[in-house]
C-alpha cells in the first residue's frame with residue numbers, strides 16, 4: 001500500500017534496530033538490522049518534500065534524496081534504486097558509513113522538533129534490496145574505446161572513477177598494492193560498520209564490467225610511475241593517505257605500542273580468513289589485554305570497538321579534547337560507550353611505562369583554551385593532574401599524513417601542497433604532470449568515503465574531457 005508523504009507529524013523516527021550489546025560485542029557482524037520493505041516505506045513517508053532540500057545540498061554527492069524517498073514510500077523500489085544509483089556508485093556503502101548526523105540527516109528540515117528522516121538507512125535498504133532482485137548490473141559501455149586509463153589505488157575514489165570511465169568505454173586498469181579491492185573500505189573499516197561481503201560484491205561487479213585489476217602491485221616498487229604513464233593515455237592517482245602520525249615521549253619505543261592501521265588490517269585480514277602471524281602471536285591482538293587507544297577520530301573508534309570484540313580485559317580511549325570536539329562520528333562514540341569502552345576526555349599521554357613492554361600510560365588532564373587561527377580551541381595541560389592507566393596494548397590512532405609520493409616515485413615535478421597532499425587544478429583535477437590526475441584523500445587529506453566517491457566521479461569526467469579530442473579523431477578515422 002503506497003504511503004502518503006509528510007507523515008512526520010504522526011510517524012516517529014525509527015532507525016533500524018541495533019543488535020543487543022551482549023551479542024554484538026562478540027562478533028564482527030554489522031550492528032544494525034535491515035529495514036523490512038514496509039518499514040522503509042513508512043520511514044521514507046516522513047519526508048516533507050520541502051522546496052529547498054538541504055539534505056541534498058549537504059550530501060557531498062548531491063543525491064536526489066527527496067525523490068528516492070518518495071519512490072520508496074510509494075513502493076516503486078526499482079525506480080528508487082535507479083535514481084539513487086544515478087549519483088552514487090556505492091549507495092549501500094554510504095548508507096552504512098557516512099556520518100549522516102553531520103551531512104544529509106543533520107540538515108533535514110524536519111530535524112528541528114521531529115527528528116530527521118532516516119536517509120542513510122533508506123539509501124542502504126534500497127540498494128541492498130536491488131541486489132536481492134538482480135537489478136544491480138555491471139557497467140555495460142555502449143562502445144569500446146581504444147584509450148586506456150591507469151588508476152593507482154582501489155579505494156572508493158579510484159573505484160568510482162574506474163566505473164565512470166568504463167561506462168564511457170575506456171579500457172580501465174586499476175593498480176593496488178593490496179591483494180584485495182576496496183582500499184580502507186576492505187582493510188581499514190571493520191565489519192561491524194561495513195561487512196566485507198558488501199565490498200567484495202562491488203569488486204566482483206566492477207570486474208564483470210571489464211575493469212582490469214592489477215593487485216599486489218605497488219607503484220614505485222613493482223612498476224615505476226614513468227612506466228605507468230607510458231602504458232596509459234591518462235593516469236589517476238587515488239592512493240589515499242597512509243603515513244601514520246606518531247607520538248614521542250619517554251617509553252614510546254616499548255613493545256606493545258602499535259599503529260592503528262596495522263591493528264585494524266590484521267583484524268580485517270583475520271576476518272577474511274587470511275593467515276595473520278602478528279595476530280596469532282598476540283602482537284596485534286587485544287584478547288585478554290588492557291587496551292589504551294590514543295585519539296578521537298573514526299580510526300580510534302574502530303580500534304576501541306575492535307578491541308572489545310577481540311576480548312580485551314578493558315578498553316580505554318584517551319582524547320585530549322572533550323566529547324563535543326571529537327572529530328569522530330557521535331553515533332560511533334555512542335555505540336562504543338554502549339559496548340563498554342571507557343572514554344577519558346581531556347586527557348593526553350605523557351609517558352609510556354614498562355621495562356621492555358608497555359604496562360601503563362601516564363597521562364595528564366588538559367583544558368580547552370582560546371580558539372586558534374583555524375577557529376579550533378587550543379588545549380593546554382592542567383598542572384599536577386597526572387594519572388596512570390594500566391595498559392599492555394597501546395594503539396596509536398592520531399591520524400594520517402600523505403606519503404611523500406614525488407620522492408617515492410622519482411617524480412620531482414609532481415607538485416604537492418605544504419601538507420604533502422597532491423596539488424591539483426581544482427577544475428580539471430590535473431596535477432602538475434600533464435595527463436596525470438588525482439582524487440580522494442591524497443588530494444583532500446584524510447576525509448570520507450563519500451567525498452572520495454565524489455572526487456572520483458568528477459575526476460573521471462575531467463579525464464574524459466582530456467581524452468575526448470583524440471577519441472573524436474578516432475571516430476572520424478573509423479568512419480572514413
Ligand SMILES: Cc1cc2nc3c(=O)[nH]c(=O)nc-3n(C[C@H](O)[C@H](O)[C@H](O)COP(=O)(O)OP(=O)(O)OC[C@H]3O[C@@H](n4cnc5c(N)ncnc54)[C@H](O)[C@@H]3O)c2cc1C
Nearest residue numbers: 153155156157176177183184219240440441447448449452
Ligand atoms: C580506520 C578508518 C575508519 C574510517 N571510517 C570511515 C567511516 O566510517 N566513514 C567514512 O566515510 N570514512 C571513513 N574513513 C575514511 C575513508 O576510509 C577514506 O576517506 C576513504 O577510504 C578515502 O578513499 P581513497 O580512495 O582516497 O583512498 P583509500 O581508501 O585509502 O584507498 C587508496 C588505495 O591506494 C592504494 N595504494 C596506495 N599507494 C599505492 C601505491 N604506491 N601503489 C599501489 N597502490 C597504492 C592503497 O593500498 C589503497 O587500497 C575511515 C578511515 C580509516 C582509516
Ligand code: SF4
Nearest residue numbers: 059094098103104120
Ligand atoms: S551519500 Fe551519505 S551524505 Fe549523501 S545521502 Fe547518502 S548517507 Fe547521506
